[in-house]
Amino acid sequence: MTILTFTLILLLGAYLAGLAGSLTGLGGGVVIIPLLTLFFHVDIRYAIGAALVASIATSSGSASAYVKEGITNIRLGMFLEIATTAGAVIGAILAIYTPVNIVAILFGVTLIFSAAMTLRKKHEGALTEGSRLSYLLKLNSSYPSKEGVIDYKLKNIGGGFSIMTLAGMLSGLLGIGSGALKVLAMDSAMRVPFRVSTTTSNFMVGVTAAASAVVYLQRGYIDPGIAFPVIIGVLAGAFTGSKLLMRIDVKWLKIIFSFAITAIALNMIYNGFNHKF
Amino acid sequence: MNTNKETKRVTDYDMQQLIGQVLRYGVLISGLIAIIGGIWYLFQQGSGIPEYGVFHGEGEGYTSLTGIIKGLSNGSATEIIQLGVVILIATPIIRIVFSLVAFGLERDKLYVLITLIVLSIILFSMFGGLSI
Numbered sequence: 001m002t003i004l005t006f007t008l009i010l011l012l013g014a015y016l017a018g019l020a021g022s023l024t025g026l027g028g029g030v031v032i033i034p035l036l037t038l039f040f041h042v043d044i045r046y047a048i049g050a051a052l053v054a055s056i057a058t059s060s061g062s063a064s065a066y067v068k069e070g071i072t073n074i075r076l077g078m079f080l081e082i083a084t085t086a087g088a089v090i091g092a093i094l095a096i097y098t099p100v101n102i103v104a105i106l107f108g109v110t111l112i113f114s115a116a117m118t119l120r121k122k123h124e125g126a127l128t129e130g131s132r133l134s135y136l137l138k139l140n141s142s143y144p145s146k147e148g149v150i151d152y153k154l155k156n157i158g159g160g161f162s163i164m165t166l167a168g169m170l171s172g173l174l175g176i177g178s179g180a181l182k183v184l185a186m187d188s189a190m191r192v193p194f195r196v197s198t199t200t201s202n203f204m205v206g207v208t209a210a211a212s213a214v215v216y217l218q219r220g221y222i223d224p225g226i227a228f229p230v231i232i233g234v235l236a237g238a239f240t241g242s243k244l245l246m247r248i249d250v251k252w253l254k255i256i257f258s259f260a261i262t263a264i265a266l267n268m269i270y271n272g273f274n275h276k277f
Numbered sequence: 278m279n280t281n282k283e284t285k286r287v288t289d290y291d292m293q294q295l296i297g298q299v300l301r302y303g304v305l306i307s308g309l310i311a312i313i314g315g316i317w318y319l320f321q322q323g324s325g326i327p328e329y330g331v332f333h334g335e336g337e338g339y340t341s342l343t344g345i346i347k348g349l350s351n352g353s354a355t356e357i358i359q360l361g362v363v364i365l366i367a368t369p370i371i372r373i374v375f376s377l378v379a380f381g382l383e384r385d386k387l388y389v390l391i392t393l394i395v396l397s398i399i400l401f402s403m404f405g406g407l408s409i
Contacts, residue, residue: 067300224359225327
């Protein structure tokens with residue numbers, strides 16, 4: 001295989017990753033890492049570098065639209081970014097001491113968890129009473145919907161903050177956006193309405209990934225020959241996805257994609273235990 | 278009180294539009310640079326064999342800003358791509374700087390502080406000697 005064929009296949013894979021990511025909410029890294037390691041047999045460290053680049057591209061690309069619509073809670077995002085960036089830096093340091101097969105196994109487990117999270121029923125209702133901390137930190141807000149502006153209040157800020165630290169660590173260690181964990185922290189712990197938690201999670205992924213990407217870039221994980229088809233493919237895919245999202249029902253797509261992800265994850269865990277990385 | 282609240286809303290709205298623009302342009306510029314560098318790279322090395330099975334880490338030219346700038350002046354295709362990568366990574370960080378300014382204009386001291394904490398964590402990972 002020449003570099004040209006490698007690039008073209010990777011470009012197509014990254015396009016599909018961006019497309020699937022923007023339609024199902026699972027970030028680009030979820031597809032990029034298995035594609036590079038299982039299909040191309042690329043070292044998992046190069047794959048992590050590529051996945052971080054993919055995460056930032058997807059996040060910034062789609063967040064630019066959501067932020068303008070006023071759904072994203074910028075204050076909540078900024079406050080929780082303290083937890084995710086600190087976690088990401090710790091995760092990137094831990095990555096030096098973690099054997100690659102352990103990284104692969106952890107990645108597989110996170111994938112299965114993310115797939116399950118995608119299929120879970122989400123909270124839609126908005127709380128009318130928030131906790132004391134939610135007022136102190138000015139985290140309560142409102143968002144536009146078809147039925148008009150909906151006000152919401154938040155609770156359990158501490159719980160959400162702790163889960164976010166864990167999400168940041170995984171993100172730094174594995175090179176993924178860990179959007180599923182971020183949504184769990186906001187949706188289940190803090191009771192942020194579904195639309196707000198998904199868009200705010202997306203908004204935060206870019207900053208979390210950038211915090212660890214800086215470390216990975218300096219460590220030589222980001223290879224230009226892998227990075228450029230990933231950036232272009234993911235951006236084009238995410239753009240197509242955001243256009244399609246208005247017109248198609250993604251329910252079945254989410255179910256099929258979740259099963260595919262689970263199969264890939266089991267493969268990675270199996271290879272991890274057999275030291276095939 | 279009411280008018281005060283109104284002016285604040287306008288500022289929050291402005292911040293959203295501004296942040297949206299920063300993210301959009303950052304992504305567009307980095308994508309364009311990656312395309313230019315990528316086409317050139319394929320033109321030069323497209324018939325070679327990719328070797329990513331063993332990790333050896335990228336050289337100085339790709340991992341530090343001074344290295345990338347030096348490579349750019351030599352017209353190296355791979356370093357044009359790395360410039361695109363650096364701009365992509367910088368986009369969310371620049372977004373934080375813009376938020377900091379916006380919270381400052383809103384006189385929201387609490388969020389100026391929170392934003393400063395996030396920014397210092399990222400700066401720490403950039404310059405904190407983590408590039409082992």
